[in-house]
Amino acid sequence: xxxxxxxxxxxxxxxxxxxxxxxxxxxxxGLYVKQSEVHGMSQRGGAVQSHIRISDxxxxxxxxxxxxxxxxxxxxxxxxxxxxxWLNKEGWLVTNSEPYKIPEYPDLEDLKVELERFSNxxxxxxxxxxxxxxxxxxxxxxxxxxxxxxxxxGEDAIIEGIKTIFSPKGTRMVELxxxxxxxxxxxxxxxxK
Amino acid sequence: xxxxxxxxLLGDEAVGQAGLDAxxxxxxxxxxxxxxxIITYVQRAKISKERSIHTKWSVNEKTAMEEALGMxxxxxxxxxxxxxxxxxxxxxxxxxxxxxGVNGGLVIAVAxxxxxxxxxxxxxxxxxxxxxxxxVMEPSTQQEAYDMTRYAFDLSEKxxxxxxxxxxxRLAHSRSGVITGEPKDQNKLNPPDDTHRFILLPSNAKGRYxxxxxxxxELVEISENSKYNKFLPGTDSSxxxxxxxxxxxxxxxxxxxxxxxYPTIKINQYPLPKKMIRELxxxxxxxxxxxxxxxxxEELLRNNIFDDGKVIGKLSGDLPRxxxxxxxxxxxxxxxxxxxxxxxxxxxxxxxxxxxxxxxHRDLYDELNFLTxxxxxxxxxxxxxxxxxxxxxPYEAIDTCIDMGASITMAKGAADAGIFPAIAVIGDSTxxxxxxxxxxxxxxxxxxxTVLISDNYTTAMTGGQDTAATGRIAEICRGLxxxxxxxxxxVPLKKNMEKNIEIIKNEINYQGVSVIIAQRECVKxxxxx
Numbered sequence: 131x132x133x134x135x136x137x138x139x140x141x142x143x144x145x146x147x148x149x150x151x152x153x154x155x156x157x158x159x160g161l162y163v164k165q166s167e168v169h170g171m172s173q174r175g176g177a178v179q180s181h182i183r184i185s186d187x188x189x190x191x192x193x194x195x196x197x198x199x200x201x202x203x204x205x206x207x208x209x210x211x212x213x214x215x216w217l218n219k220e221g222w223l224v225t226n227s228e229p230y231k232i233p234e235y236p237d238l239e240d241l242k243v244e245l246e247r248f249s250n251x252x253x254x255x256x257x258x259x260x261x262x263x264x265x266x267x268x269x270x271x272x273x274x275x276x277x278x279x280x281x282x283x284g285e286d287a288i289i290e291g292i293k294t295i296f297s298p299k300g301t302r303m304v305e306l307x308x309x310x311x312x313x314x315x316x317x318x319x320x321x322x323k
Numbered sequence: 324x325x326x327x328x329x330x331x332l333l334g335d336e337a338v339g340q341a342g343l344d345a346x347x348x349x350x351x352x353x354x355x356x357x358x359x360x361i362i363t364y365v366q367r368a369k370i371s372k373e374r375s376i377h378t379k380w381s382v383n384e385k386t387a388m389e390e391a392l393g394m395x396x397x398x399x400x401x402x403x404x405x406x407x408x409x410x411x412x413x414x415x416x417x418x419x420x421x422x423x424g425v426n427g428g429l430v431i432a433v434a435x436x437x438x439x440x441x442x443x444x445x446x447x448x449x450x451x452x453x454x455x456x457x458x459v460m461e462p463s464t465q466q467e468a469y470d471m472t473r474y475a476f477d478l479s480e481k482x483x484x485x486x487x488x489x490x491x492x493r494l495a496h497s498r499s500g501v502i503t504g505e506p507k508d509q510n511k512l513n514p515p516d517d518t519h520r521f522i523l524l525p526s527n528a529k530g531r532y533x534x535x536x537x538x539x540x541e542l543v544e545i546s547e548n549s550k551y552n553k554f555l556p557g558t559d560s561s562x563x564x565x566x567x568x569x570x571x572x573x574x575x576x577x578x579x580x581x582x583x584x585y586p587t588i589k590i591n592q593y594p595l596p597k598k599m600i601r602e603l604x605x606x607x608x609x610x611x612x613x614x615x616x617x618x619x620x621e622e623l624l625r626n627n628i629f630d631d632g633k634v635i636g637k638l639s640g641d642l643p644r645x646x647x648x649x650x651x652x653x654x655x656x657x658x659x660x661x662x663x664x665x666x667x668x669x670x671x672x673x674x675x676x677x678x679x680x681x682x683x684h685r686d687l688y689d690e691l692n693f694l695t696x697x698x699x700x701x702x703x704x705x706x707x708x709x710x711x712x713x714x715x716x717p718y719e720a721i722d723t724c725i726d727m728g729a730s731i732t733m734a735k736g737a738a739d740a741g742i743f744p745a746i747a748v749i750g751d752s753t754x755x756x757x758x759x760x761x762x763x764x765x766x767x768x769x770x771x772x773t774v775l776i777s778d779n780y781t782t783a784m785t786g787g788q789d790t791a792a793t794g795r796i797a798e799i800c801r802g803l804x805x806x807x808x809x810x811x812x813x814v815p816l817k818k819n820m821e822k823n824i825e826i827i828k829n830e831i832n833y834q835g836v837s838v839i840i841a842q843r844e845c846v847k848x849x850x851x852x
Contacts, residue, residue, distance in 0.1 A: 140674065149498075153331050157500055160326070164465075166497040167333070170356030170441030171784065174712060176676030191576035191650045192497040192569075197662025208671055215665045236670040244668050 131161070132187075133282045134194045136213045137180040139205035140230045141173040144270035147295065148203065149180045151274065155291030156184040156283055164192040177209055184283050203277045205256065205270050206230045207241055214248070223248045224277040224318070226256035226269055252276045252318045259313040268310035275314025279322070285315075332501045334494040335360035337465045338404075338432050341472035343370055345428070346507035348399035349377035351387035353756065354785035355406030356441035357495040358434035362404055363786065374509065377401075380782075382791045383727070383756040384409035388416040388431070395429040395485075396521060398513030400476055407435040407446050408726065412757070414451070417485075421455040422523055422531045424483040426515045428476035434490040437616050438647040441784075443707075443726065445645065447617035452487040452593060456535055458542055459487045459593040460551070461568040465499040467591065471551060473504065482542065484535075491615045493647065494569050539594065547596040554599050557586035563607030565590060565600070565620060569648075570613040576650035577659060585611075595620065604633075611656060612636035615648055675715055683843030684710045684777050686815035688720040690823050691746070691775070698831065701744045704734040706758075708750035709783045721748060728757030734772045735765045744831045747774045752782040755791040759799060762838070766804040769835040773827070776800075776838060777815075779845035787848025800838045809837040816843065 135152065139145045149165050156163040165182040181194045196215050201222045204210030210225035217223060225245065229235060245251055256272035263272075271292070278285055292311060296303045332340060339361045342350060352362045365371050366378045377394070381387035384405040394401035405413060410433050417431065433451075436442040452459035460475050462468040468490065475486040519527050546552055557563075564583075566574045567590035575583065586606050588599055603610060610633060612621040618637040625634035635641045641656045642648065651661045678685050687710075695701060705711060705721035706729045713720040723733055734747040749758045754776050765772055778796055782788040792799055800810055809830060813823045823841075830837035 141676065150331075153498055157329065157331050162500065163331070164497055164499045166493060168440070169359070169496055169786070171676050171712075173786075174676040174679060174709060174784075175674075177674040187579075189499075190572040190579065192493055192499075192572070193649045195576065195650045195654070195661065197664065209674070211668050211671045215663065215667060217665065218662070232672065232674055234672045236672065240670055244670055 131185065131282050133182070133184040133201070134199045135182045135281070136194065136199045136202045136216050137182065137204070138202060138209040138213050139178060140209060141175050141178050143205040143230070144267065145178050145180050145205065148270050148274050149182055150295050151288060151291035152182050152184065152283065153291070154294040155287035158290045158294070159283075159287045161186055161283075162189050164189045166192045177212060179213060201277050201280055203273050205273055207245060207253070208236060211244055217248070220250065222250045222252065222277065222280040224252040224273055224280070226273050227253050228255060228257045228269075250280075252321055254314065254317045256314065259317070260310050263309035263313060264306040268307055271307045271310035272314035275311035276318040278311070278315050279318055326502060328502050329500045330503060331498050332465055332469075333360050333496060333498050334462070334465050334468045334490055335434070335496070336364040337469040337501045338472045338488065338490070339364035339368070340501070340503055341469040342402045342430070343368055343376070344504060344506040345473045345476040346400055346509045347376060347402055348509045349391065349394040349401040350404065351377070351381050351391040351401065352404035353381055353384045353387055353409055354782050354788045355409050356785055357436055357492045358404050358406045358409070358432065358490070359785045359788070360495070361432055363788070370506070380788055380791070384413040385416055388413035388420070391429060392416060392420050392425070395425040395427040396515065398427045398515070399510045400428040402430045402432055404432045406442065407433055407448050408442060408444065409433070410448055410451055412727070417451065418455050419523060420485045421457045421535060422528055423521045424531070425479060425485050426483075426513070427510050428479040429485040430472065430475045430479060430488050431485055432472070432488040432490065434492070434495045435616055436492050438492065440492055443724070445616065447619055448487060448489045449593060449619045450617065452489070453619075455487070456539060457484045457487060458482065458545070459489055461489045461591050461593070462494065463568055463571045463589070463591060465494070465497065465501050467551075468494060469501050469503060471591065474551070478545070482538065482545070489568070491569055543594050543597055546592045546594055547598055549592045549596070551591035552596045552599060553589045554602065555583070555587045555589065557584050559584035560586060560607045561609065563587070563603040563610045564613065565603065565610060566613040567591065567620060568615050570615050570653075573648050573650045573653045574613050577654050577657060590620065595623065600624070610634050611641065613642065613648065613653055613656075618644070676712060677715065678709060678712045679846050681846035682709070683779055683815045683841060684713060685718070686817060686820070687775065687777050687841045688713045688718045690815065690820055690827060692718065692720055693824055694828055694831070697828070698744065701746055701831070702737060702742055703746045703748055704730045704737065705748040706730040706753055708753050710748055710750055710777050713748070727753050728761055731758050731765060731772070731774055732761035734774070735761065735770045738770045738772045743771060745772045746831065747772060749774065749776055751776060751778040751780065751792070751796060752790040754796065759803065762800070762805070762836075763803050765836050771834045772836060773831045774836070774838045775827070776840045778840055778842045779849065781845045781848045783845045783848050787845065796840050805836055805838050809833055809835065811837070811839045813839060813841050814843055815841045
């Protein structure tokens with residue numbers, strides 16, 4: 131069993147929370163996990179990414195080699211494309227469609243064309259679904275939900291991760307993030323069909 | 324299933340947890356990426372309060388180093404943490420602590436930042452370890468970061484020397500499951516009897532230095548027998564490999580399915596184990612050195628004058644001389660194929676970091692930039708903090724960033740040379756770190772400089788740590804002798820812009836030291852007390 135996942139987005143979009151959920155989920159199943167983070171200067175609105183590797187065998191490098199990620203999970207559409215050299219041929223590209231703009235941001239139609247070039251892709255309006263769950267900031271859990279059918283780490287383990295990470299903030303937060311996760315998952319299943 | 328003693332920890336956090344479990348009485352440090360989370364972790368730990376462990380931030384790395392040495396002098400275990408460039412600030416105390424030696428175990432945890440994710444250079448702290456002639460530990464994994472930190476304390480007390488623990492960004496800022504051990508009690512208060520060794524008068528220091536030199540073979544011997552340096556036999560002697568620290572994981576990532584055929588030495592402890600390396604040299608035709616950071620081991624082992632090509636690595640060009648390693652880079656050096664068929668689409672644009680919306684530094688720079696139109700080209704000397712991002716568009720408001728505190732002192736030097744106006748921009752935490760002494764230099768000569776202290780009540784760049792003088796900056800400036808009529812407080816908000824520009828303009832035109840404190844709480848981290 132092995133997952134090599136790249137999480138992408140902009141500083142402040144909750145990349146580290148996705149990483150924490152996956153890592154805690156993996157640990158709860160007695161699996162090995164290594165996960166890199168970005169701290170410091172890039173967190174100020176810069177591009178941030180996290181590599182997360184989960185396996186039933188011991189993991190060496192914390193960084194995923196190019197062409198070896200089975201999923202890119204992104205909270206921002208242009209950021210999803212920044213890491214495609216790491217995606218393997220059968221890998222999934224799952225991204226929020228809502229842009230976090232900068233002055234030279236690409237045309238949205240061009241961006242869509244680039245994203246759709248990947249046969250295994252899920253593009254969804256995660257912010258809208260997160261709002262429906264109760265808070266726009268839960269867009270990170272929506273994209274995680276949308277990626278969940280394509281990960282080796284089972285849904286139960288991910289849900290356990292969500293509970294572990296959000297329960298210190300109260301049951302309401304757990305429910306909200308669970309709803310966000312489920313909305314994302316439903317869309318992905320629908321899109322694949 | 325889940326091991327109950329397993330914790331999901333960053334490398335930094337594993338070091339903090341190991342310190343707590345090793346019976347430390349005091350953590351000292353100054354925030355700096357990628358080292359910050361060692362202390363933020365122990366500050367949150369319940370046990371720190373229960374055991375009255377010191378975890379408060381110090382004013383800078385030098386004060387932290389000396390405070391930790393003081394605790395060690397008293398017989399207790401202490402740790403000091405900093406980023407690589409912080410060790411430059413602490414270097415005086417650091418080098419001399421190897422001459423005096425320690426009493427309670429003292430570990431200096433330094434996190435290097437190859438690839439300069441959040442730094443000004445790639446300096447490798449292992450050089451400092453060699454310079455000070457002390458043992459260095461360089462873990463490869465989070466588990467080893469925990470285990471080796473505990474080992475480092477025992478080693479420090481055994482050899483009565485400080486021990487340097489070298490981390491690198493990817494280890495410090497990656498999480499993994501870490502199995503923790505039984506916590507140890509703190510040492511009892513036990514000041515030394517042989518106090519002369521802490522008095523580094525030349526007459527004492529000469530003897531101490533000689534014994535440090537004499538100890539070196541013993542340190543090599545300890546490395547030789549350490550479980551943290553391993554000789555791993557191989558079947559193909561056309562190549563031998565020496566891989567240190569996180570470099571070892573990048574090597575082994577390429578041998579997940581097939582066994583590594585080459586005899587390999589895994590290095591996690593310095594000074595280097597000579598016998599082991601001699602054996603590798605005798606067995607193998609070529610030696611590939613894989614190390615994160617500078618080519619420290621490679622330089623020691625290769626013959627630079629009559630290079631016979633036996634030792635390869637960063638200096639031979641088989642590995643890149645700058646930037647971090649990864650398993651792809653190592654695969655190429657091993658002659659393996661890597662997957663590299665997709666490139667980043669052209670429509671993807673760079674997304675550099677920026678100051679937050681609602682940040683007071685932004686308004687201050689707007690005011691300063693407005694003045695450029697009026698007074699023409701002015702030189703703005705800045706240094707290190709979120710306000711360094713003012714160098715990037717659309718602000719492009721600063722002209723220098725060299726090191727902590729260099730804003731005020733470089734402005735003074737430039738003013739001495741005749742540059743006018745010479746303006747310094749410095750944050751509150753950087754001001755207390757190393758701006759105060761430079762301001763005293765300027766006051767003593769009434770140098771024509773204008774110092775803007777952009778005070779956001781926190782150490783924001785590293786995640787919002789306490790600052791040393793919140794609410795007391797003006798008082799400190801007065802105490803240094805800044806004239807009352809040239810010490811101004813402003814609030815950098817849009818509605819005050821006109822008024823603030825007038826104040827800044829008047830002070831720039833004053834031919835002496837002016838200090839303007841721009842106070843506005845950090846939009847991201849400041850929490851109301």
